[in-house]
Amino acid sequence: MTIVAIIGAGFSGLLTAVQLTKESSGKQLHICLIDQNSYPGRGLAYGTWDDNLLLNVPAGNMSAFPDDSQHFVRYCQEIDPAYHEGTFVSRRIYGDYLEDLLLKAKNEFTFNFEVICANVDAVAKLGKALFSLHMSSEKTLTVNKVILALGHFESSNPLRQNELEMGSKVFLERKDILALCQDEGQNPIVVVGSGLTAVDLVFQLSSSGVRRKMVLVSRRGLIPQSHRVNPKIPAKNLLDILSEVPSTVRAFLRAIRTEIARREVSEGNWRDVINELRPFIPEIWRRLSIYERRRFLTKILPYWDTHRHRLAPIAYKRFISLIECGQVEVLAARVESIEPLSSGWRVQIKRRRQEIVDVIEAIGLFNATGPNSDVNQIKHPLIQQLVRDKLICADELHVGILTTSKYQTIDDQGREVENLFYIGPMLKASYWESIAVPELRVHAARLAKEILIDL
Known part of the structure; x- marks a missing residue:
């Protein structure tokens, strides 16, 4: 029996657990989903009971599964048939949706799925495929694989004064x-x-x-x-435009502005171009040098965020x-x-x-300056221990955690840490576009398959 511990039960952790149950095909697998929150799945984003707080993405793009785009829409329509792909539903409903996914996964996996309410203070590597998790409850758990799904961390101090x-x-x-x-x-x-x-x-x-x-x-x-009142499903016709663009921030911006201007001539909308660009952001990020990425962070990021995150x-x-x-x-x-x-x-x-x-x-x-992504500055016991023991490492620009293409973490010597994985918003070190459901659901599905390959 292979024991997989998932530390963090927000969207990324919960969905990885669900994908593991979905894809396990009878393999000998035991899942431990660990979080201090007594409401798994809600995390920071969906832990509200106020229906005035809405999702920032329409329902048609909020399915938990990349191969079933209407899954969340169908869930909403069981509540109210008036919901449709373009509806911006409450975050409370989305939290209910995730809790429902978790409940069904637990029922399917029965005794091989544990949800543990606790803080993990430290992860010790005992061998190639053995870890010891030390929890605040003074309980110790020995597992074969660890997935870090820790979500966002509190903002760093934006003031000049300490x-x-x-x-x-x-x-x-x-x-x-x-x-x-x-x-x-x-x-x-x-x-x-x-x-x-x-x-x-x-x-x-x-x-x-x-x-x-x-x-x-x-x-x-x-x-x-603001989003459009009636958002359109993104088309996929930007690849040819971007493939010929030189790998500089200036060149990409020029190409995007040119395309927006072309669309507006025929009564198009800049939002459509931004939406269509999203699937190609990881490839653009990979093509940019460290110098160009730094230029983006210092010169363009605030303007990009206001248009991308609507x-x-x-x-x-x-x-x-x-x-x-x-x-x-x-x-x-x-x-x-x-x-x-x-x-x-x-x-x-x-x-x-x-x-x-x-x-x-x-x-x-x-x-309210947004989450801190620099693991060297995050004041969290587990993150500090992982950095100290060289089980995770910040990228050169300090925007996330270094990982391999298989989501394994990388130490400060550039070596992969076997059987220790990361999923969540700090994947932006490698992909940049990795903080929202449409991207994280794809990463969760891929990570689950990577975990199961060796079983």
């Missing part, structure tokens, strides 16, 4: 929202960041009854764009209405310094391309 030097905790957390609702003061809330993470936070604050002004501060002041149309309208009524203000600026006040912080911000420093007396700050 939090430890300030003598107290700076950033508020989502658990602090209730206290903000009960406080009747007028000082605004400062949110560092203006992307999808910041928009989610704004919605949670406003839905919870917070009436304070929210000031979103980001270096360029960009906000996510909001559901109704969510976009809701966000814009909060701006128009004055409850939300988006500033192109950076936080220069903060000083503690008796109730809150004195925040100094410097606006983009201006020398004037503005002062905001804020009740508190939220860090």
